[in-house]
């Protein structure tokens with residue numbers, strides 16, 4: 001490919017765009033060219049507010065814009081697979097928000113379309129690109145913790161925004177899809193293997209989604225994972241990695257900043273380890289540029305996304321049936 005700068009289009013005026021836009025603007029290999037909305041007025045107003053050169057009055061119009069190279073898909077979860085596939089069929093590469101899809105079959109359909117049309121599709125788990133995550137993996141792999149035994153993770157925040165897409169079961173709402181997906185992804189990334197068996201409990205809210213989820217994961221080699229996610233407690237996020245010799249505490253695992261500390265606890269003593277970061281959303285933007293311009297594999301493969309979705313589905317099945325589920 002002879003291009004050096006990729007044109008991006010935002011598929012909707014989603015709130016999360018605000019996090020991606022500064023990263024796109026900071027990237028030398030990216031240009032934010034267009035935004036699309038279901039409503040012409042909101043597309044025009046959004047383009048004005050965010051100084052985006054082009055406003056498309058439908059999602060279809062963005063997909064047929066020949067100058068768009070990469071589509072960012074931040075639609076409600078139930079539309080991730082449908083619009084990612086439509087974008088790929090229109091010849092676009094896609095950075096799609098987490099969760100990539102709501103079933104393994106949907107991930108397989110995305111992978112088939114991406115393969116057929118020779119396009120890159122990657123799930124936007126931004127924390128995976130941050131130096132802190134690399135540092136944590138390096139510490140675990142160095143054997144500093146001894147043998148990894150237990151991983152614990154939490155991601156919760158208080159959600160009371162009426163009409164939020166996260167409350168709607170038909171849109172793939174629920175705390176496990178929205179934030180539980182992070183500690184699940186984190187544990188799988190650190191262990192570098194898939195869970196063999198899971199068990200879950202959920203607290204179901206008035207709209208029928210899990211407002212809280214509590215999960216257990218059994219990996220091979222006697223490694224165990226536990227996590228919780230919730231919409232009914234104040235913001236809380238953390239990872240704890242317990243080894244046979246030491247424990248690593250990560251206070252900001254999913255939204256690390258520019259200058260954070262992680263803590264190594266050994267023999268009752270705590271050592272702070274400083275980790276310099278980058279803008280949280282820059283990594284996924286540069287990863288797409290590497291994949292499209294240089295032909296590199298995206299950091300988050302579709303097989304990886306498939307395994308995360310499979311784990312979430314198994315946990316939901318467990319919570320619904322009240323039994324452990326093998327993967």
Ligand SMILES: NC(=O)c1ccc[n+]([C@@H]2O[C@H](COP(=O)([O-])OP(=O)(O)OC[C@H]3O[C@@H](n4cnc5c(N)ncnc54)[C@H](OP(=O)(O)O)[C@@H]3O)[C@@H](O)[C@H]2O)c1
Pocket residue numbers: 012013014015016017019036037038039042074075076077079097098099124125126165178
């Ligand atoms: N990685 C992260 O840090 C992060 C953070 C937050 C959210 N997310 C993910 O990003 C996605 C969007 O979350 P958000 O909080 O930004 O959502 P949001 O503000 O509710 O935006 C969703 C957008 O989808 C469009 N849309 C199309 N069909 C819709 C429908 N039937 N109902 C409602 N909206 C519809 C709307 O745009 P138009 O009206 O313009 O068409 C709407 O603005 C989710 O998948 C979420 O998991 C990721």
